[in-house]
Amino acid sequence: MKNVLVLYYTQSGQLEDIVKNITLPFLDSQEVKVTFCDIKLEKPFPFPWDKHSFFDAFPESFLQIPAVVYPPSDEVLSRKYDLIILGYQVWYLSPSIPINSFLKSNSARQLFENTPVITVVGCRNMWVMAQEKVKLLLKDINAQLVGNIALTDRHINHISVITIVQWMFTGKKEKYLGIFPKPGVSDEEIKESPKFGKIILEHLQKNSFESLQADLIAGNAVEIRPFLIEMDKKANKMFEKWAGLIVRKTSSRPKWLKVFNIYLLVAIWLISPIVYILHLLKYPLVYAKIKKEKVYYKGV
Ligand SMILES: Cc1cc2nc3c(=O)[nH]c(=O)nc-3n(C[C@H](O)[C@H](O)[C@H](O)COP(=O)(O)O)c2cc1C
Known part of the structure; x- marks a missing residue:
């Protein structure tokens, strides 16, 4: 019997x-016991x-x-897992606060130590x-990253x-004004995702995750868009300056958050289209670098 924890x-x-x-495919298998655990914050975000x-x-x-x-229940903590599946979302180009907080907790160290993890x-x-x-947070708690699946809004x-x-801001995953596409990961992709479970199950049964990521990639688990990597890197540099500044401004924080809001609008609607045009112009010159980056970021 294999124990799988889904956090x-x-x-x-x-x-x-x-x-x-x-x-889903794990539930049909007699050989796998799946435990689900959602991470809860003491002070939840709205x-x-x-x-x-x-x-x-x-x-x-x-x-x-x-x-x-909050730490997971004693029942969850008491078991040793053959695999942990960690589902997380990105907030401001970083793992969301609940996820980074959990990965830095003692419970995470106990659960993840020497355990294969699929993000x-x-x-x-x-x-x-x-x-x-x-990757760095997982390394800190001695976890072994063996796979990654990235589901995004493809529009x-x-x-x-x-x-x-x-x-x-509305909490409704609906077609805005009836004309925009539905936000987030598409219903079709979510419905198709048991295909990844089948791949994972094969590796779990074989007791080897060596070629797991290659198989997941073959099943379209990761799509890399070079322009988004460029924007991600550039925005990380800018966010570092902004975040450092705002945490230091304790008394005028609300004012600085408003300035950051304006910066973000300018960055998205004015700067990023310019970066996109430059990206297209220099694409042939940096093609080899982009190809290398694609391979790296698809892997684990
Ligand atoms: C505060 C905040 C910041 C976000 N920043 C990013 C981001 O930098 N990159 C990104 O791809 N998605 C970002 N998102 C979208 C989330 O990753 C996620 O898709 C969305 O919050 C839905 O996740 P849920 O499963 O918690 O409902 C952000 C969402 C929130 C609430």
Whole structure:
């Protein structure tokens, strides 16, 4: 009998939907016992978000400053797992506060020590640098990252910005104005995700995760868009400056969060289209580098 722990955090339910679909094939198997555990914060974030809370979460998300999380039940903690599936979302190009807080907790150290881990990202579309941060957090607790599945909104970047804002501030995953596409990971992709569970199950039964990521990639578990990597890296540099500044401004924090809000709008609607045009112009010159990066970020 194999023990699999599925750990996740979700506000809208999207990530729960994703991890439950991925692990559907496990439930048919007599050889696997699956335990689900959702991560809970002592002070939960609101959902739907209000504008202040949304921007107020920025500095601590980006700087990965942990909040207090409830430990999993004694029953969950008492077992040793053959595999952990960690479902997480990205907040401000970093693992969300509940996830980074959990990964820094004593419970995580106990559960993850010498245990194979598959990360499942469910986000808008900018996850590559957040995954690099998760890799470091997993390394710190001696976990072995063996696989990664990244499910995103596949629509044009700016369309996904408009629709996700609507979703986050109303709590409704619906077609905005009846004309925009539904936000987030598509229903079709979520419905198809048991295909990843089948791949994982084969490796679990073989007791080897060596070629797991290659098999997941063959099943389209990860799509890399070079322009998004470039934006992710550039934005990380800028966010570092902003987050550092805002945490130092304790008394004028609300004012600085408003300035950051304006910066973000300018970055998304003015700077990123310019970066996109430059990206296209220099594409042939940096083709070899992009090819190398694609291989690296698809892997674990
Ligand atoms: C505060 C906040 C910041 C976010 N930042 C990003 C981001 O940097 N990149 C990204 O791809 N998605 C980002 N998202 C979208 C989330 O990754 C995720 O898709 C969405 O919150 C739904 O997840 P859920 O399962 O918790 O409902 C952000 C969402 C929130 C609430």
